Amino acid sequence: MKPRPARRQQWLSLLLLCLPALVCAAETDSTATRPPVIALIIDDLGTQVTKGRRAINLPGPVAMSFLPGGEHTAELAKLAHDNKKEVMLHLPMQAIGQHHHRHSGELMADMQQPEFLDILSRNIAAIPHVAGINNHRGSLLTSTSSNMAWLMQALYAHGELFFIDSRTSAETVAADMAQAYSIPSASRNVFLDNEPTPHAIRKQFREL
Numbered sequence: 420m421k422p423r424p425a426r427r428q429q430w431l432s433l434l435l436l437c438l439p440a441l442v443c444a445a446e447t448d449s450t451a452t453r454p455p456v457i458a459l460i461i462d463d464l465g466t467q468v469t470k471g472r473r474a475i476n477l478p479g480p481v482a483m484s485f486l487p488g489g490e491h492t493a494e495l496a497k498l499a500h501d502n503k504k505e506v507m508l509h510l511p512m513q514a515i516g517q518h519h520h521r522h523s524g525e526l527m528a529d530m531q532q533p534e535f536l537d538i539l540s541r542n543i544a545a546i547p548h549v550a551g552i553n554n555h556r557g558s559l560l561t562s563t564s565s566n567m568a569w570l571m572q573a574l575y576a577h578g579e580l581f582f583i584d585s586r587t588s589a590e591t592v593a594a595d596m597a598q599a600y601s602i603p604s605a606s607r608n609v610f611l612d613n614e615p616t617p618h619a620i621r622k623q624f625r626e627l
Contacts, residue, residue, distance in 0.1 A: 457627065458482060458605070460553060460583065462509040465489020465496070475499045484509040484553055487542040488523025500548035507583070508546045510539075512557030515588070522555065526570075528563050535569055543577070551581035553607075558588035567593050571600035583607065 461474045462484035468491050475483060475498055483499040484507035485492045496506050511522035521527075524542045526535060543549060552574070560566050561584065574580050574597075581603035584594040597604035611623045 460484055460507065460607075462507070462553060462555065462585075464509070465492030467491070468495070471495040472498070475502050475504060480505065482507055482551075485546050486511065486522065486524075486555065487545040492545060493547055496547045496549070505550050506546060506548045508542055508549050508552045509555045510542060510552050510557075511555045512560035514556040514560075515558045526557075526560055526566070528560055528566060532569055535566070536573055539570065539573055543580070549580065551583060551603075553583035554585045554587065554593065556587055557585070557593075558590075561593040562588050562590035564592050564596065567596040568600075571596050571602050574602050575600045581605075 459479075460482040461477075463486060464471050464474060464483055465485040465487075466489045471491060472495070474481075475495065480503070482505040483496070485496050486509050488511075489495075499506050511525035513525065513527045524538055524545070526538060530538070543552075554561055570593075571582070574582060582593065582597045584591055584597070584604065584606040586594075586607045594604055594606045609623055609627045611627070612620050613623075614620075
């Protein structure tokens with residue numbers, strides 16, 4: 420959703436109160452019969468109640484993406500759904516050179532397929548009213564064709580989920596693999612808050 424100019428400062432003020440991982444994806448209709456469409460996704464939700472509620476209370480159809488292991492994920496996902504927000508799974512995936520602790524439910528490149536699919540299934544089940552998925556980190560996993568094939572095969576079997584490639588790496592094959600398996604998909608165009616300062620976020624909104 421594109422904020423009206425008069426409300427931009429309100430949006431920025433609200434967004435700065437929210438969790439830092441705000442992702443924006445923008446697409447245009449290839450037939451040129453409709454104006455461009457902007458989708459705003461706020462992710463990293465589920466670990467903090469107050470910030471999660473602030474995000475959910477943002478005006479308009481902003482999507483909310485929840486970490487599967489968040490202490491408050493189920494509660495906040497239900498609240499988001501009740502407030503007419505689209506609910507997503509913010510799926511933890513292995514990053515390149517990852518040395519920090521693993522997230523609960525993180526998919527790793529060295530997993531065998533049965534373990535990979537079991538963890539994925541449990542992650543999806545952890546998010547009430549889930550409509551789609553975007554990746555949390557994942558610069559290594561999203562560039563691995565076999566892992567992305569397993570993921571998209573599972574989403575195809577599920578039959579109801581879309582996939583947004585957060586594009587944490589230029590080497591990602593996630594969106595291409597989603598297309599190959601006929602999964603509704605799009606890719607992130609702009610990170611709004613890689614640098615979480617008012618000046619930097621305004622700059623990213625201008626780019627958007």
